[in-house]
Amino acid sequence: xxxxxxxxxYGLMAxxxxxxxxxxxxxxxxxDAGHIPYELLAKVMQSLKHEGIIDSYQGVRGGYAMLVAPxxxxxxxxxxxxxEDATVTECISPGSVHEQCTLYxxxxxxxxxxxxxxxxxESFGKMTIAELL
Amino acid sequence: xxxxxxxxxYGLMAxxxxxxxxxxxxxxxxxDAGHIPYELLAKVMQSLKHEGIIDSYQGVRGGYAMLVAPxxxxxxxxxxxxxEDATVTECISPGSVHEQCTLYxxxxxxxxxxxxxxxxxESFGKMTIAELL
DNA sequence: CAAAGTAGGACTGATTTGATCGTATTTTAT
DNA sequence: ATAAAATACGATCAAATCAGTCCTACTTTG
Ligand code: FES
Ligand code: FES
Numbered sequence: 037x038x039x040x041x042x043x044x045x046y047g048l049m050a051x052x053x054x055x056x057x058x059x060x061x062x063x064x065x066x067x068d069a070g071h072i073p074y075e076l077l078a079k080v081m082q083s084l085k086h087e088g089i090i091d092s093y094q095g096v097r098g099g100y101a102m103l104v105a106p107x108x109x110x111x112x113x114x115x116x117x118x119x120e121d122a123t124v125t126e127c128i129s130p131g132s133v134h135e136q137c138t139l140y141x142x143x144x145x146x147x148x149x150x151x152x153x154x155x156x157x158e159s160f161g162k163m164t165i166a167e168l169l
Numbered sequence: 170x171x172x173x174x175x176x177x178x179y180g181l182m183a184x185x186x187x188x189x190x191x192x193x194x195x196x197x198x199x200x201d202a203g204h205i206p207y208e209l210l211a212k213v214m215q216s217l218k219h220e221g222i223i224d225s226y227q228g229v230r231g232g233y234a235m236l237v238a239p240x241x242x243x244x245x246x247x248x249x250x251x252x253e254d255a256t257v258t259e260c261i262s263p264g265s266v267h268e269q270c271t272l273y274x275x276x277x278x279x280x281x282x283x284x285x286x287x288x289x290x291e292s293f294g295k296m297t298i299a300e301l302l
Numbered sequence: 303c304a305a306a307g308t309a310g311g312a313c314t315g316a317t318t319t320g321a322t323c324g325t326a327t328t329t330t331a332t
Numbered sequence: 333a334t335a336a337a338a339t340a341c342g343a344t345c346a347a348a349t350c351a352g353t354c355c356t357a358c359t360t361t362g
Contacts (some may be wrong), residue, residue, distance in 0.1 A: 038171035038289075039254040040282075042351060048278050062307070071275040075353060082309065095360020098308045111285070120349095121172040140245070142204040145181050148301045149173075155295070156171075159288045168281045175320060195338065208322060215340065228329020229337045253318095 043118045046072050048082045051114065052168040054090065055106040060099040080118060087117030106165035112157055114165075124156065125149045178252045179205050180213045184247065185301040188222065188239040193232040213251060220250030239298035245290055245299075257289065258282045 049070045054061055062083050067074040084090045091103040094101050116122055127146040184205045187194060196214050200207040214233050217223045224236040249255055260279040 038252075038257070040171070041349095042259050045258060045278070048281075049276075070277065073352060076351065078308075079310080080206070085308095092304095093360085094308045094358080096304095097361060098307045098359080100308090115171075119171075124171070124173050125178060127319060130316085143182075144185055144203065145301060148181075148296070152292075152296055154290070155292045157186055159285075159292045161208070162231070163281070163288070164287055167284070168278060174318095197338085206321060209320065211339075212341085218339095225339065226329085227327075227337095227339050230330060231328080231338045233339090 040115075041119055042076070043080050043083075044115055046070070046077055047084060047114055047118045048111075048165075048168060050077065050081065050100075051084070051089070051102075051106075051165050054100060054102050055165055056169060058102075060093060060097075062099040065099070083117050084114070087113065089113065089117065104163045106169065109114070109165045110161045111163045112160040115160060124153045128153050171246075174252055175209070176213050176216075179210055180217060180247055180251045181244075181298075181301060182220070182256065183210065183214065183216070183233075184235075184239070184242070184298050187233060187235050189297055191235075191301060193226060193230075193234045195232040198232070216250050217247070221247065222246065222250065227230070242298045243294045244294040244296045248293060257286045259285050278290055 049072065050066050053066050053069060064074060064076045066072065066081075067077045081090065081092070085092050085100070089102075089104055089109055090100045092098070092100050125143075125145075127140065127143055127149050182205065183199050183299045186199050186202060196211045199205065199214075203210075214223065214225070218225050218233070222235075222237055222242055223233045225231070227266050237287060258276075258277055258278070259283050260273070
């Protein structure tokens, strides 16, 4: 079907780690524990912070910690934070720039794809970080 | 979330076309109608044929036609025929070669991803070609 | 003020995907 | 018979995406 990006995969592992430990952990610590490339994980953590899922503390003794209860964070939100192509097709994204898609004028599957998008969001919306523990 | 490949997009448009017309149509005809690159569409049609979704007739007056009722073909099957990466992560695919994934030994999200895979297949399994008409 | 950490831009290489080309094979119509 | 219209399929090229790395800041604690 559709393969998750490494960013999402690493993000989920990191969130699982944070949720399990319950307090602050550094990117290096998570990277070592999961054998995840450090530099890439660091970026992922920053994205998760911008989305408001985790909090960060700079400087010595700094690191990252959960900002929201694991049960309150669903996969749709994580993927939105970590992945760019958030829609099944370019047809979607209501109010966005449809002109980008060269097929738009001839696309015959706009409505069904919108329906599919909704269903997928439901699927991803139902699973939370709490289910990773 | 996750973007469908052009192959799947073209395949769905083609199946919609065939289902709507109800009889044989050539790849060129579908390509023209949908402004789809002919060579690529031709490959997509061949894949759909191998999957047993459509039938093909060679030679002059040849073309493609539905082999199964549109309501009997769900998107999961179409995607399986047209897309390679059929799983959410490499963890999945029961009985398959896990060794490929370098992370397997350290992967902490195998079970949840398996669950996610199942749910997604349900989502895609519920929508049929009949819903594209 | 030094060490440990996050913040983030820029770059490279690998991989995947879309698109194209070329040639063979099958079948109908003339 | 044979030419034309179509599928079949392998090989190749180009574009886009993604993973990974590097480098330089900024921030905070001890
Ligand atoms: S995919 Fe671009 S408009 Fe449908
Ligand atoms: S993603 Fe490879 S084992 Fe989980």
